[in-house]
Amino acid sequence: MSIAVRMTLWYALSAFALIVVATGLLYWVLVNSMYREDLRDLADNLNNALLLLAPSPTAQYQASAEQRPSWAPPHQPEIYLRVLNAGAHVLTQTPGMARQLPPPSEAELAAIETRDGETRDIVSPSGKPFLSLIIRIPGQSAGERPRFMQVVMDREHDEYLLARYRERLWLVLGASLILCSLGGYLIARSGMRPIENIDRTAARIRATTLHERIESQGLPTELFGLAETFNGMLDRLEQSFRHVWQFSDDVAHELRTPINNLRGEIEVALSKSRSGEEYRSVLESCLEESARISRLIKTLLFLARSDTAMDALEREKIDVGQELQKVETYYEAAAEEAGVKLNLSAADGVYVNLNRTLFQQAVGNLIANAIAHTSVGGLVNLAAHAERNGLTVSVRDTGCGIAPEHLPRVFERFYRVDQARGGSSQNAGLGLAVVKSIATRHGGRVEIDSEVGCGTEVRLILPASA
Ligand SMILES: Nc1ncnc2c1ncn2[C@@H]1O[C@H](COP(=O)(O)OP(=O)(O)OP(=O)(O)O)[C@@H](O)[C@H]1O
Numbered sequence: 001m002s003i004a005v006r007m008t009l010w011y012a013l014s015a016f017a018l019i020v021v022a023t024g025l026l027y028w029v030l031v032n033s034m035y036r037e038d039l040r041d042l043a044d045n046l047n048n049a050l051l052l053l054a055p056s057p058t059a060q061y062q063a064s065a066e067q068r069p070s071w072a073p074p075h076q077p078e079i080y081l082r083v084l085n086a087g088a089h090v091l092t093q094t095p096g097m098a099r100q101l102p103p104p105s106e107a108e109l110a111a112i113e114t115r116d117g118e119t120r121d122i123v124s125p126s127g128k129p130f131l132s133l134i135i136r137i138p139g140q141s142a143g144e145r146p147r148f149m150q151v152v153m154d155r156e157h158d159e160y161l162l163a164r165y166r167e168r169l170w171l172v173l174g175a176s177l178i179l180c181s182l183g184g185y186l187i188a189r190s191g192m193r194p195i196e197n198i199d200r201t202a203a204r205i206r207a208t209t210l211h212e213r214i215e216s217q218g219l220p221t222e223l224f225g226l227a228e229t230f231n232g233m234l235d236r237l238e239q240s241f242r243h244v245w246q247f248s249d250d251v252a253h254e255l256r257t258p259i260n261n262l263r264g265e266i267e268v269a270l271s272k273s274r275s276g277e278e279y280r281s282v283l284e285s286c287l288e289e290s291a292r293i294s295r296l297i298k299t300l301l302f303l304a305r306s307d308t309a310m311d312a313l314e315r316e317k318i319d320v321g322q323e324l325q326k327v328e329t330y331y332e333a334a335a336e337e338a339g340v341k342l343n344l345s346a347a348d349g350v351y352v353n354l355n356r357t358l359f360q361q362a363v364g365n366l367i368a369n370a371i372a373h374t375s376v377g378g379l380v381n382l383a384a385h386a387e388r389n390g391l392t393v394s395v396r397d398t399g400c401g402i403a404p405e406h407l408p409r410v411f412e413r414f415y416r417v418d419q420a421r422g423g424s425s426q427n428a429g430l431g432l433a434v435v436k437s438i439a440t441r442h443g444g445r446v447e448i449d450s451e452v453g454c455g456t457e458v459r460l461i462l463p464a465s466a
């Protein structure tokens with residue numbers, strides 16, 4: 001069931017229930033006050049009759065229904081009076097009363113003991129409602145039996161008024177049910193309109209229209225937060241999409257250059273006939289270039305898979321000192337060729353749960369960078385120290401350093417400080433991106449400090465978790 005329908009139902013039902021209770025209460029008050037009014041009328045009539053009849057209690061009561069004056073209000077109810085003796089024998093009564101109501105029985109009179117009398121609702125043999133009040137008039141002298149006086153009021157008119165009132169009440173209730181439903185529906189609709197707007201905007205958003213936002217100004221408080229959260233999500237999505245676009249753009253660009261080189265080299269070789277030696281050298285160069293392309297593709301695949309990797313990393317307990325020793329040995333030749341001294345300081349017997357291959361690759365990338373950017377006679381220092389909550393591997397060099405404006409971007413894919421040196425050269429600008437990705441997959445992070453002309457220090461911080 002939709003929220004609008006539910007809100008409409010709740011509103012209509014609760015408003016209608018309130019109206020029913022209010023009108024019911026009013027009706028009850030009206031019935032009661034009419035009844036009390038009738039009682040008071042009866043009592044007044046009785047008192048008057050007592051005064052009139054006191055001198056001659058058995059005298060004929062003159063008032064009668066037929067003698068009602070023409071100017072008397074039409075709703076004036078008819079009142080009958082009757083005097084009885086203790087034996088329930090009628091001494092005197094309003095003309096026509098016997099026809100409407102038979103006198104009470106002797107037993108009924110005997111039950112009336114107090115002077116206050118007894119009030120009750122009675123229905124005449126013809127089905128008319130009456131209100132009757134009987135009082136007991138004690139005998140004047142000792143031994144004289146008491147008499148009874150009965151005043152009766154015809155309540156048919158009251159019943160008629162109440163019936164008309166009830167009819168109107170039903171009309172009012174019916175109309176208010178319709179109005180409450182209509183009001184509820186309008187309220188629910190206007191309450192739901194902002195949600196519908198949000199829905200429409202959200203439905204409009206595509207990958208190409210990620211810049212669209214939900215207008216949160218003027219929204220109710222509850223929806224303002226929702227709209228802001230949604231807009232925040234769109235911000236992040238837009239940023240990620242931009243990254244992905246940029247990345248695929250870069251990938252295409254980076255692959256185009258080496259493939260063009262390859263093609264150019266082959267075309268030049270084929271342009272005229274050459275010696276076997278020349279063909280051999282071209283083929284070797286092509287092989288080298290394709291090996292580079294294949295390395296690049298492998299790295300890109302690794303980065304793409306790391307981005308979406310959901311499964312836990314395969315870890316094993318490795319001796320950090322030993323692993324670093326292996327990496328250092330691997331890069332010794334390159335360092336020597338570059339005239340750089342490679343130094344390792346790591347304590348033995350430090351064991352950490354890591355993925356061996358990825359760890360070696362990350363440290364290798366850092367050492368390769370350090371050697372590449374340190375001039376002859378420089379120093380590259382590889383150090384590791386383990387703390388209770390993790391392992392820190394630092395690679396520090398005395399190389400050229402990185403200018404502060406480049407520092408925040410060196411971990412981006414394809415970012416090279418010296419873009420001109422990129423292109424067909426050996427560096428793709430992916431090394432630090434891979435290091436960052438490896439650190440992230442281990443639940444760790446990378447930090448970099450650098451000063452132009454003094455050197456650079458990169459720290460790989462991996463938590464000790466398993
Ligand atoms: N130790 C360092 N000293 C000075 N500059 C550095 C150092 N390490 C990295 N950089 C700068 O940061 C850039 C990005 O490094 P990164 O390792 O990601 O790419 P790369 O070395 O150029 O290419 P790749 O590692 O993919 O072959 C480099 O181009 C380099 O300019």
Ligand SMILES: [Mg+2]
Pocket residue numbers: 365368369427430431432
């Ligand atoms: Mg590198």
